[in-house]
Amino acid sequence: MRSARPISLCHASQEFTDMMSRNTAPTAHEHDAQQALIEVRSLHVTFGRQRVLRDINLHVPRGQTLAIIGESGCGKTVLMKTIIALVRPTRGTVLFDGSDMFALRERELSQQRTRFGFVFQGAALFDSMTVFQNVAFPLKEHTRKSLEEITSMVHARIREVGLPLSVLEKKPAELSGGMRKRVGLARALILEPEVMLYDEPTTGLDPIMSDVINELILRTRRRHPVTSILVTHDMRTAHKVADRIVMLYPLSRLSADESQILFDGTVDEIDHADDPRVTQFVRGEARERLMEIGEAV
Amino acid sequence: MAESPARRGALRRPGLLNQLLWVSERSMASEVTPSPTGDELIAPRAIRPIAEWLADLGAVVIGWITSLGNISLFTLRTLSWMFARLPRRDTLLPAFYQIGVLSLPVVALTGTFIGMVLAVQSYSQFRMLHLETRLGAVINMSLVRELGPVLAATMLAGRVGSAMAAELGTMRVTEQIDALASMGANPIFYLVVPRFLGCLLLIPALTIMADFMGIVGGWFYCIVILNIDAHHYWEHSQAFVGSFDLFSGVFKSFFFGAAISLISCHRGFHCDPGAEGVGRAATGAFVYSFVTILAIDLMLGILLDSIYYTLWPEAGRLI
Numbered sequence: 001m002r003s004a005r006p007i008s009l010c011h012a013s014q015e016f017t018d019m020m021s022r023n024t025a026p027t028a029h030e031h032d033a034q035q036a037l038i039e040v041r042s043l044h045v046t047f048g049r050q051r052v053l054r055d056i057n058l059h060v061p062r063g064q065t066l067a068i069i070g071e072s073g074c075g076k077t078v079l080m081k082t083i084i085a086l087v088r089p090t091r092g093t094v095l096f097d098g099s100d101m102f103a104l105r106e107r108e109l110s111q112q113r114t115r116f117g118f119v120f121q122g123a124a125l126f127d128s129m130t131v132f133q134n135v136a137f138p139l140k141e142h143t144r145k146s147l148e149e150i151t152s153m154v155h156a157r158i159r160e161v162g163l164p165l166s167v168l169e170k171k172p173a174e175l176s177g178g179m180r181k182r183v184g185l186a187r188a189l190i191l192e193p194e195v196m197l198y199d200e201p202t203t204g205l206d207p208i209m210s211d212v213i214n215e216l217i218l219r220t221r222r223r224h225p226v227t228s229i230l231v232t233h234d235m236r237t238a239h240k241v242a243d244r245i246v247m248l249y250p251l252s253r254l255s256a257d258e259s260q261i262l263f264d265g266t267v268d269e270i271d272h273a274d275d276p277r278v279t280q281f282v283r284g285e286a287r288e289r290l291m292e293i294g295e296a297v
Numbered sequence: 298m299a300e301s302p303a304r305r306g307a308l309r310r311p312g313l314l315n316q317l318l319w320v321s322e323r324s325m326a327s328e329v330t331p332s333p334t335g336d337e338l339i340a341p342r343a344i345r346p347i348a349e350w351l352a353d354l355g356a357v358v359i360g361w362i363t364s365l366g367n368i369s370l371f372t373l374r375t376l377s378w379m380f381a382r383l384p385r386r387d388t389l390l391p392a393f394y395q396i397g398v399l400s401l402p403v404v405a406l407t408g409t410f411i412g413m414v415l416a417v418q419s420y421s422q423f424r425m426l427h428l429e430t431r432l433g434a435v436i437n438m439s440l441v442r443e444l445g446p447v448l449a450a451t452m453l454a455g456r457v458g459s460a461m462a463a464e465l466g467t468m469r470v471t472e473q474i475d476a477l478a479s480m481g482a483n484p485i486f487y488l489v490v491p492r493f494l495g496c497l498l499l500i501p502a503l504t505i506m507a508d509f510m511g512i513v514g515g516w517f518y519c520i521v522i523l524n525i526d527a528h529h530y531w532e533h534s535q536a537f538v539g540s541f542d543l544f545s546g547v548f549k550s551f552f553f554g555a556a557i558s559l560i561s562c563h564r565g566f567h568c569d570p571g572a573e574g575v576g577r578a579a580t581g582a583f584v585y586s587f588v589t590i591l592a593i594d595l596m597l598g599i600l601l602d603s604i605y606y607t608l609w610p611e612a613g614r615l616i
Contacts, residue, residue: 084479086478086479111481113478113479113480114480118475122472126468126473126477127471137482141480141482142481197479
C-alpha cells in the first residue's frame with residue numbers, strides 16, 4: 001500500500017482562495033464575492049464495492065471555465081455526471097444555483113437540466129435520427145416553437161460550429177468523429193444553456209480537429225456567457241481553454257487520509273506544481289507506471 | 298497501513314463468498330486453534346465446502362431479490378409515466394409499427410404451421426377411435442386457449458424483445474440514454490412507455506391473428522388434405538370452443554405483452570458495457586421473457602379455469 005504523501009496544493013475552498021490570491025485570475029476577494037453557481041459538497045460515489053469518488057468539494061463560480069484533469073479511471077466523468085444528477089452519489093450533494101440537485105422532483109430536475117448543455121465523449125447522438133432531428137430535439141421537447149423557428153435556430157447552431165447545412169439530413173453514422181463532436185456541441189448549445197459540460201471533447205480526434213474543438217469551446221464562451229466544466233486528459237486543451245484546473249487521482253493509488261483532489265489552481269500554477277504526481281501527469285511521463293502489476297488493490 | 302497477506306488474498310477474491318471464507322478462516326484460526334500449528338488449517342478446509350455452498354446460495358437469492366425489486370421499481374416508474382401524459386406521436390407510431398405491423402407476417406406464418414402440425418400429430422390417434430371429426434374441437438380449442446397467445450408472445454419476445462434490449466443496450470453503452478436525460482427528457486417516458494404501450498395494445502391483435510391463421514391451417518390440413526367431414530368438424534368446434542376460451546387467450550396476451558416489454562426494456566437499460574453486454578442483454582431479454590410467459594400462462598390458466606367453473610359450474614358436469 002502506498003504511504004501517505006504530503007499534498008503540495010490543496011483542494012479545500014479556503015486553500016483555493018489563497019491560491020487564487022497569488023494569480024492573475026480572480027483574486028480571493030473577487031472569488032468570495034462571486035457566488036458559486038455549482039457547489040459540490042463532500043461528494044462520495046461508490047459503484048457496488050468500487051469507490052470512485054471520496055469527499056470531493058468544489059466551488060465553480062459563474063463564468064469560470066474549469067478543467068478537471070486526471071488519468072483514466074480517476075472519476076472525472078463520474079464527477080461531471082454527478083453534477084448533472086445522472087449519477088446519484090453515495091454521500092454528499094451538488095448545489096446548482098442554490099438548489100440541491102438530488103432533492104428535486106423529477107420534473108424540476110428535468111427543468112434544471114435544460115440549463116446545462118452536455119457534450120458527451122462519443123457525442124451520444126441518437127442513431128435513429130438525422131442530424132437535424134438530433135439538434136432540434138431539445139427544442140421540440142421543451143419549447144413550443146414552430147417548425148420554421150426551430151429550423152432557423154438549428155441552421156444557426158450548425159453554422160456556428162462550422163458545419164455545412166448539407167449534414168442536416170445525414171444520420172450520425174455517416175459523419176466523421178470530429179463532425180459528430182461538432183453536432184453534439186450544436187445540440188448542447190441549442191437551448192442556450194448557462195453551463196456547458198464537456199466530457200473529453202478532444203479524445204480520439206486528430207490534432208487539427210482537436211484544436212478546432214478547442215477553438216469552438218473558446219468561441220462558445222465568447223458568444224454566450226457560460227460557465228464551463230471540461231473533463232480532459234489532454235493538457236493542450238486544458239492550457240488553452242481553462243481558467244482553473246483541478247486534478248483528480250484514482251482512489252486505488254491513494255491512502256485513506258489523502259485528498260482525491262491533488263491540485264486545484266490556475267493554468268500557470270500547474271506547470272510549477274511541486275507534487276511529483278501532478279508533474280508526472282502534466283509532462284506525460286510513465287516513470288514507475290510502466291509496470292502496473294501489484295499497484296491496484 | 299500495510300495489510301496482512303491473508304487479508305489481501307481475501308480482498309482479491311471477489312464476492313460475498315470470499316468475505317465469508319475470510320471471516321471463517323480468521324475466526325477458526327483464532328478461536329479453535331490458538332497455537333500456530335499445522336492443525337489450524339484443517340478446520341477452515343473442513344468448513345470451506347459448506348461455506349462455499351451457503352455463500353453461493355445466498356448470492357443467488359440476493360441476486361434474485363435485487364433483480365425482482367429492480368424490475369418492480371422499473372415497472373412502477375413506467376406505469377406512473379404512462380398515466381402522467383401520453384407519449385408524442387413521433388415516438389409512439391414507430392414503436393407500434395415495429396411491434397405490430399412488422400410482427401404480423403411472422404406470427405401469421407407460424408400460426409398457420411402450428412395449426413397444421415396439430416392436425417398431423419392428432420389425426421392418427423383420433424382416427425383409431427373414429428373420432429376424426431372431433432379434431433376441430435381439439436385443434437381450435439388448443440389454439441385459442443394456449444398455442445395462439447403463447448406462440449404470438451414467443452414470436453414477439455424473439456423478434457421484438459431481443460431487438461428492444463439490444464437497441465436500448467446500445468443506447469446505454471453509447472451514452473444516448475444519458476444524453477436524453479441530460480437534455481431534460483425522461484428516458485423511461487421517452488423510450489420505455491411507447492414500447493410498453495405498443496406491446497400491451499398490439500399483442501391481442503397478434504394473438505387473434507395467430508388464432509385465426511392456426512384455425513385456417515388446421516382446417517386446410519383436416520378438410521382439404523385429410524378429407525374429414527367439414528360439417529361435423531365445424532359443428533364440434535362450435536360446440537366446444539366458446540367465447541370464454543377466446544377471451545381467456547386474449548386476456549392472457551395482455552400480460553404477456555406487458556412482461557415482454559418490461560423485461561426487455563429493463564435488460565436494455567441495465568446493460569453491461571461493451572458488445573458482450575449488449576449481446577447478453579438481448580439473449581437475457583428473450584430467455585427471461587419466455588420463462589415469464591410460461592409462468593404467467595400457468596398461473597392465469599389456473600385462475601381463469603377456476604373463474605370459469607365458478608361462473609358455469611354445470612360445464613364440468615356436462616363433460
